[in-house]
Amino acid sequence: MPTFYEPKQIVTPGDLLAEGEYLAGENTYIENKKIYSSRLGLVEYDNKKVNVVALKAFYIPRIGDLVIGTVTEVGFNGWTIDINAPYMAFLRPSDVLSRPFKPQKDELSQVLNIGDLVVAKIISYDRSHDPQLTVAEPGLGKITRGQILKITPTKIPRVIGKKGSMISMIKEETGCQIILGLNGVVLITGKTLEDEQAALVALRKIEDESHTSGLTDRITQMLKKNKPKEEENKNE
Amino acid sequence: MNEKPEKLIDKKGLRLDGRKPDELRPIKLEVGVIPNADGSAYIEQGKNRILAGVYGPREVHPKHLALQDRTVLKCRYHMAPFSVQERKSPAPSRREIELSKVIRECLEPSVFMEYYPRTMIDVFIEVLQADGGTRCASIIAASLALADAGIPLKDLVVACAAGKADDTIVLDLMDEEDKLGKADVPVALMPSLNGITLLQMDGKLTHEEFETAVNMAIEGCKKIYPMQKEALKAKYMGIKEEAEE
Numbered sequence: 141m142p143t144f145y146e147p148k149q150i151v152t153p154g155d156l157l158a159e160g161e162y163l164a165g166e167n168t169y170i171e172n173k174k175i176y177s178s179r180l181g182l183v184e185y186d187n188k189k190v191n192v193v194a195l196k197a198f199y200i201p202r203i204g205d206l207v208i209g210t211v212t213e214v215g216f217n218g219w220t221i222d223i224n225a226p227y228m229a230f231l232r233p234s235d236v237l238s239r240p241f242k243p244q245k246d247e248l249s250q251v252l253n254i255g256d257l258v259v260a261k262i263i264s265y266d267r268s269h270d271p272q273l274t275v276a277e278p279g280l281g282k283i284t285r286g287q288i289l290k291i292t293p294t295k296i297p298r299v300i301g302k303k304g305s306m307i308s309m310i311k312e313e314t315g316c317q318i319i320l321g322l323n324g325v326v327l328i329t330g331k332t333l334e335d336e337q338a339a340l341v342a343l344r345k346i347e348d349e350s351h352t353s354g355l356t357d358r359i360t361q362m363l364k365k366n367k368p369k370e371e372e373n374k375n376e
Numbered sequence: 377m378n379e380k381p382e383k384l385i386d387k388k389g390l391r392l393d394g395r396k397p398d399e400l401r402p403i404k405l406e407v408g409v410i411p412n413a414d415g416s417a418y419i420e421q422g423k424n425r426i427l428a429g430v431y432g433p434r435e436v437h438p439k440h441l442a443l444q445d446r447t448v449l450k451c452r453y454h455m456a457p458f459s460v461q462e463r464k465s466p467a468p469s470r471r472e473i474e475l476s477k478v479i480r481e482c483l484e485p486s487v488f489m490e491y492y493p494r495t496m497i498d499v500f501i502e503v504l505q506a507d508g509g510t511r512c513a514s515i516i517a518a519s520l521a522l523a524d525a526g527i528p529l530k531d532l533v534v535a536c537a538a539g540k541a542d543d544t545i546v547l548d549l550m551d552e553e554d555k556l557g558k559a560d561v562p563v564a565l566m567p568s569l570n571g572i573t574l575l576q577m578d579g580k581l582t583h584e585e586f587e588t589a590v591n592m593a594i595e596g597c598k599k600i601y602p603m604q605k606e607a608l609k610a611k612y613m614g615i616k617e618e619a620e621e
Binding site for chain 2: 176179180228352
């Protein structure tokens with residue numbers, strides 16, 4: 141039962157990863173008892189399971205995921221929302237308004253208009269139906285301030301880090317609130333524009349260098365190095 | 377330039393550009409050259425210069441073209457008006473429409489079509505300079521662009537042609553050999569799975585000649601395959617080395 145690559149090595153589609161009694165995990169497939177990679181990414185051997193962590197992928201909706209989307213269309217009975225996925229999501233007024241929806245009375249564009257950003261949760265999705273969203277939970281709803289950053293959805297786990305080490309470090313160093321949409325859209329809200337900018341730069345760096353080792357330390361260093369400068373500027 | 381060469385193979389057995397019969401033209405590959413596209417690739421093969429861009433999977437427009445059980449792969453092969461000696465009309469010609477279909481059907485077996493129903497993947501191929509064997513070069517670039525877009529693939533698709541110039545079987549035909557030669561056999565291959573996804577022939581070959589040509593083309597594909605892999609990895613390896621210093 142051989143495996144053919146070192147863990148964390150970059151593989152391309154069609155690379156033979158393992159043979160024999162292994163299970164095909166993410167971004168892999170089995171043909172004739174051989175496991176091949178189906179995406180460009182880093183191999184991981186997790187006991188008997190072979191995974192490939194993709195370096196680039198698009199978001200595929202899953203029920204329960206927190207996502208950040210843009211309103212692209214206001215219809216008669218709801219909003220169409222772009223969640224950065226191959227499918228458009230739908231948001232129904234009864235999930236937004238805290239009272240029953242009356243088409244004669246309520247003007248939907250007064251509540252959410254085209255271009256508005258929302259933090260929402262996916263409540264239903266399958267192969268034959270487009271995803272449906274809800275904002276009827278605390279913490280969800282229209283975004284009023286902050287900065288938006290788009291990163292490859294597969295890199296969200298790297299941004300979170302082991303047990304949230306990366307994200308909590310960035311939050312602490314910059315004093316920003318960060319909401320990670322699992323569709324690769326990130327919302328950063330801080331006290332000042334500089335704080336938001338610092339977090340933004342850090343997140344971009346994580347995206348670019350997600351496949352390298354010792355990243356958390358380098359990000360910490362970078363944030364600490366930039367910090368005193370800002371304070372000096374304030375003193376001037 | 378427009379004079380017809382008398383012979384395609386000289387006395388020493390070398391071809392017009394000095395290559396041996398089983399030698400490929402020099403290839404340069406680059407991935408991620410179009411920032412706006414989801415995935416892209418660029419190939420230089422001899423004097424061929426080809427760009428490929430991939431968008432999607434995304435919503436299907438017009439909607440009635442969507443399939444309920446799998447994605448729709450759309451492919452557009454186009455030659456720039458300045459890509460050949462005499463200006464080519466930018467409108468899609470019969471040949472381009474045919475090549476678009478051929479390339480699409482050659483890429484389809486490599487894509488996991490059933491993963492994303494009701495969506496569409498667009499592949500755009502733009503030939504900037506043509507020098508024979510553009511369909512093969514286009515397939516190489518398009519497959520790289522698909523992989524760069526993060527679309528799950530069974531394998532990369534590699535393509536290479538073999539043919540008959542004068543009376544010799546030669547690999548990777550260039551323009552003159554394509555036009556004046558006696559036959560042309562383009563082959564596309566998924567090397568890891570050992571599956572042929574494209575096999576065409578125009579001209580006349582005997583059974584034995586056809587077999588040697590196909591085997592030669594397959595050998596050519598296997599030489600290009602590692603270059604394709606390297607090109608994909610190169611995009612990320614550079615960053616890795618820089619960051620870990």
